[in-house]
Amino acid sequence: MTENTSLLHVTNLSHQFKIDPSIFDVILRRPSRYVKVLNGIDLNLARGETLGVVGESGCGKSTLARCLVGLYPLQNGEILFNNQNVSHKTRAEQRDYNRRVQMMFQDPYSSLNPRMTVGQVLHEALSVHKMRSETEIPERINELLDLVSLPRDAADKLPHQFSGGQRQRIAIARALSVEPEILIADELVSALDVSVQAQVVNLLLDLQERLGLTILFVAHDLRLVRHVSHRVAVIYLGSIVEIGSSDSLFANPIHPYSRALLNAAPSIDPDKKNTTAPLTGELPSPLNIPSGCAFHGRCPHATEICKKSKPELKALDGHGEIACHHAKELALS
Amino acid sequence: MFQQSSSSDVKTGQQSTKSIRYTSKALPLLDVRNLSTSFGHDTEKLLAIDDVSFTVAPGEILGLVGESGSGKSITLRSILGLTKRYGQVEGKVLWKNQNMNIMKNKELRRIRGSEIAMIFQEPMSSLNPLLTVGLQIDENLKAHTKLSRSARKKRSIELLDLVGIPSAADRLDDYPHQFSGGMRQRVMIAIALASEPELLLADEPTTALDVTIQQQILDLILDLSKNMNMSVIMVTHDLGVAAQTCDRIAVMYGGKLVEVGPVREILRNPQHPYSIGLLRSVPEDVAPRSELYSLPGIPPSLADRPKGCCFAPRCPAAMTKCVTDRPELQQAGNSCSVACFNPQTITSGNIA
Numbered sequence: 001m002t003e004n005t006s007l008l009h010v011t012n013l014s015h016q017f018k019i020d021p022s023i024f025d026v027i028l029r030r031p032s033r034y035v036k037v038l039n040g041i042d043l044n045l046a047r048g049e050t051l052g053v054v055g056e057s058g059c060g061k062s063t064l065a066r067c068l069v070g071l072y073p074l075q076n077g078e079i080l081f082n083n084q085n086v087s088h089k090t091r092a093e094q095r096d097y098n099r100r101v102q103m104m105f106q107d108p109y110s111s112l113n114p115r116m117t118v119g120q121v122l123h124e125a126l127s128v129h130k131m132r133s134e135t136e137i138p139e140r141i142n143e144l145l146d147l148v149s150l151p152r153d154a155a156d157k158l159p160h161q162f163s164g165g166q167r168q169r170i171a172i173a174r175a176l177s178v179e180p181e182i183l184i185a186d187e188l189v190s191a192l193d194v195s196v197q198a199q200v201v202n203l204l205l206d207l208q209e210r211l212g213l214t215i216l217f218v219a220h221d222l223r224l225v226r227h228v229s230h231r232v233a234v235i236y237l238g239s240i241v242e243i244g245s246s247d248s249l250f251a252n253p254i255h256p257y258s259r260a261l262l263n264a265a266p267s268i269d270p271d272k273k274n275t276t277a278p279l280t281g282e283l284p285s286p287l288n289i290p291s292g293c294a295f296h297g298r299c300p301h302a303t304e305i306c307k308k309s310k311p312e313l314k315a316l317d318g319h320g321e322i323a324c325h326h327a328k329e330l331a332l333s
Numbered sequence: 334m335f336q337q338s339s340s341s342d343v344k345t346g347q348q349s350t351k352s353i354r355y356t357s358k359a360l361p362l363l364d365v366r367n368l369s370t371s372f373g374h375d376t377e378k379l380l381a382i383d384d385v386s387f388t389v390a391p392g393e394i395l396g397l398v399g400e401s402g403s404g405k406s407i408t409l410r411s412i413l414g415l416t417k418r419y420g421q422v423e424g425k426v427l428w429k430n431q432n433m434n435i436m437k438n439k440e441l442r443r444i445r446g447s448e449i450a451m452i453f454q455e456p457m458s459s460l461n462p463l464l465t466v467g468l469q470i471d472e473n474l475k476a477h478t479k480l481s482r483s484a485r486k487k488r489s490i491e492l493l494d495l496v497g498i499p500s501a502a503d504r505l506d507d508y509p510h511q512f513s514g515g516m517r518q519r520v521m522i523a524i525a526l527a528s529e530p531e532l533l534l535a536d537e538p539t540t541a542l543d544v545t546i547q548q549q550i551l552d553l554i555l556d557l558s559k560n561m562n563m564s565v566i567m568v569t570h571d572l573g574v575a576a577q578t579c580d581r582i583a584v585m586y587g588g589k590l591v592e593v594g595p596v597r598e599i600l601r602n603p604q605h606p607y608s609i610g611l612l613r614s615v616p617e618d619v620a621p622r623s624e625l626y627s628l629p630g631i632p633p634s635l636a637d638r639p640k641g642c643c644f645a646p647r648c649p650a651a652m653t654k655c656v657t658d659r660p661e662l663q664q665a666g667n668s669c670s671v672a673c674f675n676p677q678t679i680t681s682g683n684i685a
Contacts (some may be wrong), residue, residue: 266573
């Protein structure tokens with residue numbers, strides 16, 4: 001993929017949070033501590049594609065999503081949107097970027113203002129970004145509600161009058177109201193039941209087709225990610241360990257972590273038992289990330305080199321890009 | 334890591350606390366008959382579970398699956414009598430042939446936590462944040478065993494070790510917030526196992542956890558069930574989890590059991606249109622980015638349950654009889670029971 005075709009181009013994105021020092025830290029003059037959530041993420045989002053992002057909780061999936069929409073100020077690295085650097089923009093341009101990259105959140109119960117009717121929520125989005133003149137707004141609200149298959153009288157109702165699935169539809173309508181190019185879906189359907197999940201996913205896929213949207217789909221449900229994504233990135237402790245087309249990655253993951261993660265999803269076939277050994281231990285704390293390859297402590301294939309040097313993402317024939325010193329051997333085994 | 338240690342630990346534990354275990358093959362361990370739980374008063378009675386009957390054999394793992402609001406958790410809570418404070422529970426809960434539903438609280442307390450234990454969905458909110466983990470395990474041991482203080486401490490360490498918490502002895506004095514989500518769930522399991530229950534009620538034990546941790550916890554429960562011959566009722570909405578752990582599955586919808594049978598039968602040849610719909614909406618083995626099957630409509634609200642079959646308004650195979658009469662759970666085939674007037678097969682043309 002060349003740079004020209006990619007809509008969003010992320011290089012070396014890093015993000016860390018400072019931990020508030022306790023009184024003892026101040027007295028003892030301990031140095032400040034940082035949680036390193038993202039450690040050098042490189043990503044390309046091509047126009048019209050869906051990129052799935054998977055990983056364990058605490059690996060930085062949501063932070064990545066929030067960095068991309070600008071909810072966290074950029075600390076380190078570069079985000080190019082349409083080949084223009086996002087951070088060097090003027091305020092007006094920044095606003096335009098905010099409009100074109102929209103985010104939808106995980107929890108449908110806390111992400112909508114309980115005191116605003118659906119109509120007011122949509123009206124606010126439309127008028128803030130001056131998408132329509134004041135007289136045209138009611139008509140546009142109806143269009144949006146039709147788009148996400150909600151009844152038109154929904155505009156006068158408050159969020160608590162809707163079910164979880166309907167609330168996520170409202171969130172989608174709100175994101176779409178400003179005619180974005182990129183949608184960032186952070187665990188959009190995780191809080192929903194399977195059958196409702198299917199409805200929302202169908203809607204999202206249909207809208208993507210009709211409006212030519214680009215979607216970053218962050219989720220921990222691997223079956224779902226496989227279903228909706230063209231490409232998938234596996235994140236471990238704030239670094240991408242493997243990225244590739246959804247088909248090849250799920251059929252034949254190379255990185256030991258992707259193997260363990262993708263095989264951990266329980267199959268609905270009772271005789272299809274997982275044969276790979278489950279991962280032992282838990283995610284190390286992002287407060288002190290292990291040296292070298294961050295995964296070496298839990299990796300069954302780790303050798304000396306893994307403890308010392310951090311592997312780079314490298315393309316491997318027939319697979320995607322893998323950050324592992326032993327990728328070649330693992331591909332053969 | 335816990336796999337290696339578990340079998341030996343379990344053996345030592347068994348000697349120390351429990352006496353006779355229920356081994357009768359002829360009688361089920363738990364026999365739930367016509368259990369109904371309703372909330373509210375006569376004028377506005379909300380029926381949360383309606384005439385539910387099932388049995389659990391010793392050592393068996395029963396999966397209770399369904400969407401949220403279908404009554405799975407209320408069923409578990411009604412077995413233990415936890416819903417009595419808020420609602421009316423009718424029917425029989427026969428635990429080793431004794432009806433738990435008419436027992437006094439004092440008698441119930443002897444069974445709760447000792448013979449039947451429960452683990453809850455949210456490990457974050459079901460542990461007391463102000464008490465150390467060691468104290469919370471100790472509470473259970475104190476109530477249900479006659480061990481001395483030092484023996485209880487030893488047993489607590491054994492239990493934490495059993496559920497795979499590293500350096501267990503040092504972690505007894507830690508508070509719940511010092512554990513991660515997966516570790517907290519392990520602590521919950523350790524507390525539940527403290528008295529070596531014969532039946533474990535697990536209410537969505539892995540829903541709040543990551544897939545990798547989920548696998549560890551499920552393996553742990555499976556392992557313990559095998560080694561201690563412990564029965565489990567596993568409530569889950571994830572059909573994958575049910576497929577990988579359960580011996581039998583009961584599908585719930587609108588407070589009723591709609592289909593019960595061995596796991597392979599239910600997942601390969603479901604007959605109730607709801608089970609079929611639920612299975613088909615799981616995105617496994619379907620073309621990528623194709624439209625997923627989704628059941629039309631939404632589950633009925635408790636206040637407004639249909640007169641006939643609860644699923645009739647959403648059912649693609651509904652007949653007129655379905656709207657007027659309520660189907661009962663009936664034997665269908667050799668091992669399954671289905672509550673449906675018009676059972677389907679997964680390939681049947683009626684389900685579009």
